[in-house]
Amino acid sequence: MTGVTSPTEQLPDSAALPSSSPSPPWYRRTFADLSPLRDNPDYRRVWSGQAVSSIGQQMTAVAVAVQIYDLTGSAFATGLVGLFSFVPLVVFGLYGGAVADTVDRRRLGLIGAAGLAAVSLVLAVQAAAGLDQVAVLYAAVALQAGFFAMSSPARSAMIPRLVPGHQLPAANALNTVGMNLGLTVGPMLGGLLIGAYGPQAAYLVDTVAFTGTLYAMWRLPAIRPLGDRTGRAxxxxxxxxxxxxxxxxxxxxxxxxxxxxxxxxxxxxxxxxxxxxxxxxxxxxxxxxxxxxxxxxxxxxxxxxxxxxxxxxxxxxxxxxxxxxxxxxxxxxxxxxxxxxxxxxxxxxxxxxxxxxxxxxxxxxxxxxxxxxxxxxxxxxxxxxxxxxxxxxxxxxxxxxxxxxxxxxxxxxxxxxxxxxxxxxxxxxxxxxx
Missing domain, CATH: 1.20.1250.20 (MFS general substrate transporter like domains)
Known part of the structure; x- marks a missing residue:
């Protein structure tokens, strides 16, 4: 499929440009290189879906913090969100990386996105229903961290299979753009939505935002690790x-x-x-x-x-x-x-x-x-x-x-x-x- 490179095409030596190549115009030397998005449809869909999902996830992070503080009035209780996310990130991050080296990475990314969307929907339902249970919010945060940690290694490891070797620095720069768009735009939009319609609005937007990632993963071909590995990693x-x-x-x-x-x-x-x-x-x-x-x-x-x-x-x-x-x-x-x-x-x-x-x-x-x-x-x-x-x-x-x-x-x-x-x-x- 277009956008998926063979192992030979991924050799780093392909990054070297021929000496006769003309110098690119100044704006290409200055601004982020968009060639990975332009040349690789699979990567373009994955990047777009993850950028939108990142904004939604940051909205959810703000909504969870606001909801816990409103329920408890405690900065300590709000700070515990970090602890409930840290342990699953560490445990499932290591385990998810091992799983990603033995299974279809596209399927693992699809499962992770579906799990994250489901948790955001649960958060929206509990907020709309006025459940007001801090334990539910902590459990949701832990589940989110687990799904993210299980699927993130697979999503990152598939990038060298979606773009050629010489475009990897540009692709990683674009991934950073998407991540920081989420960190800057997400909290701002989340705050506006929460102030106007309550935390359930931010959760619902986050749920819908995952459709981009789900679509991108669905369109990918199978991406199994190269080599002759079988069984567990x-x-x-x-x-x-x-x-x-x-x-x-x-x-x-x-x-x-x-x-x-x-x-x-x-x-x-x-x-x-x-x-x-x-x-x-x-x-x-x-x-x-x-x-x-x-x-x-x-x-x-x-x-x-x-x-x-x-x-x-x-x-x-x-x-x-x-x-x-x-x-x-x-x-x-x-x-x-x-x-x-x-x-x-x-x-x-x-x-x-x-x-x-x-x-x-x-x-x-x-x-x-x-x-x-x-x-x-x-x-x-x-x-x-x-x-x-x-x-x-x-x-x-x-x-x-x-x-x-x-x-x-x-x-x-x-x-x-x-x-x-x-x-x-x-x-x-x-x-x-x-």
Whole structure:
């Protein structure tokens, strides 16, 4: 089917453009490369469906938080949503990655989307019926996290089968655009709908939004892992593979360092009051600034396809993240601080694009699901460890000291990784080695 490439077509060497190729016009070198959407109908449908679904899921996240707080009046009860989602994300992320390496990934993605849509419909029904049971909301959040974690590795692992190798950086940039559209547009639309019609409206829109993903998955051909694997795929086998592949392992460690040391989001409420003399609206600005920067970074990502030293790009982006966070803590001006947080979000987008591309190209197809499962664990667990780290340091010192030292520790960790693994700096996407 159109849009599905053969293993030969996926060879990373195909990313190298002939030396006689004319230079693309300036706007293609500047803005996000849309060629994966233009050239691959299957990828275009998957991307569109996931972008719309991401907006709906963020609307649901806001609605759940609002509903729990309205029922309990407790910030602690609202914060427990993170705990009820974290455990399924970790457990089912690893397990879902192993399953994705043995079954039809298209079917797994279809089941996950259907499950998520069903949970959103249940949430809409309970809100409309006035059930007012916090336990039901916690259970729904856990189910959502489980369905997402089970199907997300399959959806990510199928991307290299939907676009040719030389378009993978552009495809990952577009995936980041879709994700950050959800993070920026979803909460805003959710707040408007909840204020006007109640949380059930946001849940219903989310349910309908999943039809795009369901349609896209339905249209795909079967996407089974390549190779001769039969039976079960071991999670431990995937972890052993990652341990034995230094470049992929270094990319994971670089992201973990950024999330653990340079993620001060738990301090935003304290900083909003003590540093800027603001209120909840100030917290909202601080929270949204990195997402806005990440979205802009993805929109202006036309240059990423020309970068072959992707290991250098990852570590440079992590250092840029850490320096921006440290400067945010040192400079006590709100608007400058928001700009620095946006710069950090942009750097995170660059790192994510190249880390995903390295994982998709350097790893064999039969391992991609499990590596994506580990990736989910890092993405889910890293920020939460970062919340603990920043809060602990702030309690021993001050919030400002925690932000500054965290950003500098992130830079130090990236430089240490560069010193310990110099081969990572020579990683070349035209000749990838895991």
């Amino acid at each position: 071991s999670v431990l086998e995937g972890l052993r593979f990652l341990r034995e592949q230094p470049n992929l392992r270094t990319s994971f460690l670089a992201d973990l360092a950024a999330m653990v040391f340079g993620m001060p989001r738990a301090l935003f409420p304290a900083l909003a009051v003590t540093l800027y003399g603001g209120d909840a609206r100030t917290v909202g600005l601080l929270v949204s600034a990195p997402a806005v920067g990440a979205l802009l970074g993805a929109l202006f990502s036309g240059w990423v396809g020309r970068i072959h030293r992707q290991g250098v790009a990852v570590l440079a982006a992590v250092c840029a993240w850490g320096l921006a966070i440290a400067a945010f803590g040192a400079l006590h001006n709100l608007w400058l601080g928001l700009l620095l947080l946006a710069v950090a979000g942009c750097a995170d987008t660059v790192s994510m694009i190249f880390r995903n591309t390295m994982m998709q190209v350097a790893a064999p197809d039969e391992m991609r699901g499990r590596l994506q499962g580990v990736f989910i664990v890092v993405v889910a667990g890293g920020p939460r460890l970062g919340d603990f780290e920043s809060g602990a340091v702030a309690s021993l010192t001050t919030p400002i000291t925690s932000v500054i030292t965290g950003g500098l520790a992130c830079v130090a960790a990236a430089l240490l990784l560069a010193a310990r693994r110099p081969a990572f700096l020579t990683y070349d996407s035209r000749h990838p080695t895991p």
